[in-house]
Amino acid sequence: MSVALVTGSGGLIGSEAVRHFAGLGLDVVGIDNDMRQRFFGAEASTAWNVQRLVTELGSSYTHHTIDIRDRDALAAVFRRYGSDIAVVIHTAAQPSHDWAVRDPYTDFDVNAGGTLNVLQNVREHCIEAPVIHCSTNKVYGDRPNSLPFVELETRWEIEPGHPYEQGIREDMSIDSSLHSIFGASKVAADVMVQEYGRYFGMRTACFRGGTLTGPAHSATELHGFLGYVMRANMERRKYRIYGYQGKQVRDAIHSSDVVAAFEAFFRNPRPAAVYNLGGGRHSNISMREAFAEAERITGHEMISEYVEENRVGDHKWWIGSNEAFQADYPEWKQIYDVPMIMREIYEANVEKWVPAA
Numbered sequence: 307m308s309v310a311l312v313t314g315s316g317g318l319i320g321s322e323a324v325r326h327f328a329g330l331g332l333d334v335v336g337i338d339n340d341m342r343q344r345f346f347g348a349e350a351s352t353a354w355n356v357q358r359l360v361t362e363l364g365s366s367y368t369h370h371t372i373d374i375r376d377r378d379a380l381a382a383v384f385r386r387y388g389s390d391i392a393v394v395i396h397t398a399a400q401p402s403h404d405w406a407v408r409d410p411y412t413d414f415d416v417n418a419g420g421t422l423n424v425l426q427n428v429r430e431h432c433i434e435a436p437v438i439h440c441s442t443n444k445v446y447g448d449r450p451n452s453l454p455f456v457e458l459e460t461r462w463e464i465e466p467g468h469p470y471e472q473g474i475r476e477d478m479s480i481d482s483s484l485h486s487i488f489g490a491s492k493v494a495a496d497v498m499v500q501e502y503g504r505y506f507g508m509r510t511a512c513f514r515g516g517t518l519t520g521p522a523h524s525a526t527e528l529h530g531f532l533g534y535v536m537r538a539n540m541e542r543r544k545y546r547i548y549g550y551q552g553k554q555v556r557d558a559i560h561s562s563d564v565v566a567a568f569e570a571f572f573r574n575p576r577p578a579a580v581y582n583l584g585g586g587r588h589s590n591i592s593m594r595e596a597f598a599e600a601e602r603i604t605g606h607e608m609i610s611e612y613v614e615e616n617r618v619g620d621h622k623w624w625i626g627s628n629e630a631f632q633a634d635y636p637e638w639k640q641i642y643d644v645p646m647i648m649r650e651i652y653e654a655n656v657e658k659w660v661p662a663a
C-alpha cells in the first residue's frame with residue numbers, strides 16, 4: 307500500500323492534491339477538522355468539499371477529522387500507516403493576515419506548531435516520505451514594496467529592466483521587513499521545514515505560493531482573492547478595496563497547476579528545497595483588472611467601496627518567478643492563466659453564488 311497523507315484535505319489545495327494523488331493510484335488519507343469554518347464563519351466551511359471527496363473517491367479516500375495541533379491524535383494517524391506513507395502534503399493552515407492579529411496564539415499554534423508536529427511525525431514514522439509544505443510569499447514580508455514601481459493606468463508595475471522584471475526570485479531576503487503576525491508564523495514553519503531537510507536529511511520542499519486559486523476555494527472576504535471577487539460580483543455583494551488605488555498586482559496560479567508541481571517533486575524529491583510558485587508573468591492581474599474581468603464574465607458591474615488605508619504589510623505588487631522550480635523540474639507545465647481561472651470559478655459556482663433573496 308502506498309499512501310499520500312494530506313493535511314487540510316478539505317481546502318483548496320488539499321482537496322486538489324487528494325484528487326490528484328488518488329488519480330495516480332495512491333490511497334489518500336486526509337486530515338481536516340473544518341477549522342476554516344471556525345476562522346471565517348459558516349460560508350467558509352470546507353465540509354462540503356470533504357463530503358465530495360468521500361462520495362467521489364470511495365474507498366481510495368479515508369478522512370480523519372482531527373486537529374494538527376493535537377499531537378496524540380496526529381501521531382496515531384502516522385503510526386497507523388507508518389512507512390506505507392509515500393508522500394506528505396501539508397496544506398492545513400490559518401491562511402489570513404487579518405485573522406491572525408485577532409488571535410496570534412491560535413495562528414502560531416496551527417501554522418508553526420502544527421507544521422512542527424507534521425515534520426516530527428514524518429521523522430519518526432516515514433522518514434523516506436517527501437514532505438511538501440505550502441509556504442507563502444508572505445515570508446518575504448513587505449520587502450517587495452521597496453522595489454521601484456511605476457504607476458500605470460490599471461496597475462502598479464516594476465520598473466522596466468529591473469532584475470525582478472520577470473518575477474521575484476527566492477534570493478529576496480526574508481529578514482528585516484514587516485511580515486504581519488500571519489507572515490511570521492509562516493516564516494517559522496518555512497524555516498523549520500528547511501531545517502528538517504538540512505538537519506535530518508529529509509526530502510522537504512517549501513513552496514512559497516503567490517495567490518493560489520481555483521473553483522474549490524471556499525472564498526470569503528478575508529481569504530481567496532479571485533474567488534471572492536467572483537463571489538462578490540455574482541452575489542451582488544460590496545467588495546472592499548484596501549488602498550493602492552486598487553492597482554495592487556497579484557500573480558495567480560490554479561490549484562491543478564500547483565499539485566502538478568507537487569507531483570514532480572514527489573517523483574524526484576530533494577532535501578530542503580525552497581521554491582516560489584505562482585502565476586508568474588504568465589498569469590497575473592491587478593484588482594481593477596480583476597473587477598473588469600469579472601464584469602466581462604457575468605455582465606454585472608462590481609459593487610465596491612474604496613478604503614484609503616492598505617492592509618498592513620499588503621504587497622503592492624507581487625509577481626513571483628517560477629524559474630528555480632522550472633530549472634529543477636522542466637517537465638512541469640503551467641496551464642491556466644487568470645481569465646481561464648476566473649471563468650472556471652464562475653462556472654463551478656453559478657448555482658451556488660446567487661444574490662441573497
Ligand SMILES: NC(=O)c1ccc[n+]([C@@H]2O[C@H](COP(=O)([O-])OP(=O)(O)OC[C@H]3O[C@@H](n4cnc5c(N)ncnc54)[C@H](O)[C@@H]3O)[C@@H](O)[C@H]2O)c1
Pocket residue numbers: 313314315316317318319320337338339340341342343352372373374375396397398399400401416420440441442443514515516517518519523524530531
Ligand atoms: N490560497 C492562497 O492564496 C495561498 C497563497 C499562499 C500560500 N497558501 C498556503 O497554502 C496552504 C493551503 O491554502 P488553501 O488556500 O488551500 O487554504 P484553505 O483554507 O482552503 O485550506 C486549509 C484547510 O486546512 C484546514 N485546517 C486549518 N487548520 C487546521 C487544523 N488545525 N487541523 C486540521 N485542519 C486544519 C481548514 O479547515 C481548511 O480546510 C496554506 O498553508 C496557505 O497558507 C495559500
